[in-house]
Amino acid sequence: MFKSLNICLKDLQSEFRSKKKLNSMIIFSLLVVLIxxxxxxxxxxxxxxxxxxxxxxxxxxxxxxxxxxxxxSFSDEIENGCINALKLCPAQxxxxxxxxxxxxxxxxxxxxxxxxxxxxxMFNYSFQGIFLLAVVVLVGTSGIVSVGVLLAAITMNTxxxxxxxxxxxxxxxxxxxxxxxxxTGKIISxxxxxxxxxELRLLVVYVIMFYTTSxxxxxxxxxx
Amino acid sequence: xxxxxxxxxxFKKFEGRYAVSNISFDIFNDEFIVLFxxxxxxxxxxxxxxxSLLKPTDGVISINGTNMEKNLIEARQLIGFVSHETFIYExxxxxxxxxxxxxxxxxxxxxxxxxxxxxxxxxxxCIYRKERAGTLSRGMKQRLSIIRALIHKPSILLLDEPYTxxxxxxxxxxxxxxxxxxxxxxxxxxxxxxxRGFNVCNxxxxxxxxxxxxxxxxxEIGSYADFKTLCEFNFQSN
Numbered sequence: 001m002f003k004s005l006n007i008c009l010k011d012l013q014s015e016f017r018s019k020k021k022l023n024s025m026i027i028f029s030l031l032v033v034l035i036x037x038x039x040x041x042x043x044x045x046x047x048x049x050x051x052x053x054x055x056x057x058x059x060x061x062x063x064x065x066x067x068x069x070x071x072x073s074f075s076d077e078i079e080n081g082c083i084n085a086l087k088l089c090p091a092q093x094x095x096x097x098x099x100x101x102x103x104x105x106x107x108x109x110x111x112x113x114x115x116x117x118x119x120x121x122m123f124n125y126s127f128q129g130i131f132l133l134a135v136v137v138l139v140g141t142s143g144i145v146s147v148g149v150l151l152a153a154i155t156m157n158t159x160x161x162x163x164x165x166x167x168x169x170x171x172x173x174x175x176x177x178x179x180x181x182x183x184t185g186k187i188i189s190x191x192x193x194x195x196x197x198x199e200l201r202l203l204v205v206y207v208i209m210f211y212t213t214s215x216x217x218x219x220x221x222x223x224x
Numbered sequence: 225x226x227x228x229x230x231x232x233x234x235f236k237k238f239e240g241r242y243a244v245s246n247i248s249f250d251i252f253n254d255e256f257i258v259l260f261x262x263x264x265x266x267x268x269x270x271x272x273x274x275x276s277l278l279k280p281t282d283g284v285i286s287i288n289g290t291n292m293e294k295n296l297i298e299a300r301q302l303i304g305f306v307s308h309e310t311f312i313y314e315x316x317x318x319x320x321x322x323x324x325x326x327x328x329x330x331x332x333x334x335x336x337x338x339x340x341x342x343x344x345x346x347x348x349x350c351i352y353r354k355e356r357a358g359t360l361s362r363g364m365k366q367r368l369s370i371i372r373a374l375i376h377k378p379s380i381l382l383l384d385e386p387y388t389x390x391x392x393x394x395x396x397x398x399x400x401x402x403x404x405x406x407x408x409x410x411x412x413x414x415x416x417x418x419x420r421g422f423n424v425c426n427x428x429x430x431x432x433x434x435x436x437x438x439x440x441x442x443x444e445i446g447s448y449a450d451f452k453t454l455c456e457f458n459f460q461s462n
């Protein structure tokens with residue numbers, strides 16, 4: 001775990017200095033929210049309509065921003081062959097996987113922290129159940145990232161990785177997107193923790209299942 | 225004498241073709257071996273298998289009598305690898321790169337700082353220590369690459385075409401760093417530069433088509449001219 005944390009801190013340090021991923025993630029999420037706010041401009045202020053719009057807009061934005069973050073999660077490692085230097089360290093190779101998950105998640109949470117207030121501002125909307133929403137966003141994003149980082153490792157050395165990653169990722173994250181959107185919708189309409197328990201259970205099982213499987217498979221994906 | 229590294233019956237197959245075929249040799253303490261051979265001979269593949277970056281299709285590599293595959297994590301603690309790729313993070317500074325790799329090798333933080341200071345000084349990188357690695361010249365990056373590989377005081381140093389892109393001055397500094405470190409017991413280098421390789425080694429091995437075609441100590445070979453003739457013959461003959 002210490003080595004995974006070390007990899008995560010190294011990734012964040014590198015990212016905060018170059019802002020390569022952060023810039024594209026923030027600009028993309030801003031664009032999504034802006035486009036939706038323009039196209040649904042007539043309904044701004046009508047909270048019942050916005051209630052049904054929130055889950056869709058937020059998760060469209062989160063899903064695509066996650067794809068950007070996941071695709072670039074190994075970009076530093078490809079440069080100068082650094083992945084080989086990591087593989088030469090005295091650690092299990094799956095420590096690299098956990099490290100990459102932690103750094104990708106941290107970046108995504110930061111961007112999500114930015115998107116939600118921007119959404120509220122653009123749509124003149126006040127969120128309710130913000131704590132529950134944070135839990136759903138946290139678990140849902142973890143599900144996307146746990147499977148995404150494995151796929152990023154598979155596609156990092158392929159010529160058409162940028163094209164291949166979404167093709168492989170999107171069908172696999174459908175079981176995360178559906179309960180996440182449903183749970184977000186319920187929270188927005190004033191449901192309590194008990195009401196979203198089914199969706200949360202599904203999300204947690206997905207995260208545990210994919211994290212465990214991906215951790216086991218990771219070693220084979222980065223072998224030459 | 226007991227070998228430090230023992231390689232027995234090593235094979236590596238890529239997509240139906242053997243890149244390395246039945247390679248066996250022992251490496252003893254204080255040996256500096258250079259693997260020579262034409263392109264595609266299998267030199268880098270052998271080096272990567274010793275480094276544990278590639279899994280052999282068949283065969284055993286033992287370090288100090290222990291099968292490497294059964295003690296991979298302990299074996300990696302003993303290995304330093306320098307390649308023509310620098311293995312350094314461009315967005316991190318010189319000292320951040322060293323600190324990161326030092327922590328990955330479980331070096332105590334006080335000891336790590338002492339080592340970083342000492343090695344940065346030895347490599348002549350003092351004025352660049354707070355600079356991003358990406359802004360350094362190729363020669364400086366390669367100096368950083370070698371101290372990155374030596375930060376955990378490895379007993380085995382593997383060098384894969386380390387001279388690529390280096391000028392004469394950079395080569396001199398690089399060789400000083402490699403030759404003057406006392407804790408390395410065994411050095412193995414892959415090189416296309418016959419003269420440089422011959423000058424630094426004390427044992428030369430020629431690989432061709434995945435097999436050893438020549439293996440002798442430097443004092444048994446004679447002069448560089450003899451070795452060059454030998455290489456030309458070995459590289460060309462079928």
